[in-house]
Amino acid sequence: MSAEEERAWRAYRRMYATLEAQLARELAATGLSMADYTVLSDLVELPDRDWLRRRQTPKQDLPKLRITELADYMGWSQSRLSHHLARMERRGLVRREKDPTDARSAVVVLTREGLRAITGATGTHMSGVRRHFLDLLTPRQLATLARIGETVVAHLEEEA
């Protein structure tokens, strides 16, 4: 590794660790872990996003999603998501239901309590991302970072 390479690699890793810890601390005040937050916000966003295409979840219902779909989207293993959902279910944040279209499948449903939790946490989290990250960087830096991330991910997904 050249000196420049080492500088970049170290800075990148240190940024991730420090930023992650800070965001987790702030989020903990709302009663959620980072993992909880990701699950809940993906659960809110994802069914809505392709609602027109899939016509599964009417707007007035609570968001629901097949567990595999959620795991794929999040890049989590089924096992990891299953364990995490079990814990969240105990806390009343989500509920599991059978998929009517495929008896092997299950869907996760956001509960009213889960909706309240994610609604309350979103402001805190977004503001943290903004203050500790977005607002510190120029549009050009953000664009470069996006490009870097997409390049690395594309390369890794190609290999697999």
Next chain:
Amino acid sequence: MSAEEERAWRAYRRMYATLEAQLARELAATGLSMADYTVLSDLVELPDRDWLRRRQTPKQDLPKLRITELADYMGWSQSRLSHHLARMERRGLVRREKDPTDARSAVVVLTREGLRAITGATGTHMSGVRRHFLDLLTPRQLATLARIGETVVAHLEEEA
């Protein structure tokens, strides 16, 4: 969040998760976890780095370092490092000794087996970092990333 901001934030997080998983998989083949690797390589590097200043560890000896110093450098809590060292000690990778200069303190010593492990793993890990990260990016991108990381870390450390 604007569309550009969201793109950058998502790409950055996805990159970290994907890259980390890949590097961990490759490293696992050498018998070490990412945490093990960091502990061992910092243990090798750090005493050497300020040897001239501190005159504690003669070159021919196995690297040793005060536990607090190592924890601080890594950005780990004492508890986390203590638990991890206990597990590594059981596997014969490190040894703990009393600090002769302060009876409250302890030092970690790299064992011969630990030295063998880190020596064997370094090639694998470096090559992964190079293939999945460094070689995909231009010098300008790396410089920007270094700048970004340093900016974010500096801001967070100021707050604390």
Next chain:
DNA sequence: TAAGATTGAGCTGTCAATCTTA
């Protein structure tokens, strides 16, 4: 046989409590 999901064992991390020495 494969897909969707869960489970249990065991490792890793956090938090608060504790112990010893400065």
Next chain:
DNA sequence: TAAGATTGACAGCTCAATCTTA
């Protein structure tokens, strides 16, 4: 009292095994 470090309880993750349905 504070600093250095460890410990125990518990939450989170991975891996392999398992169960049910397609």
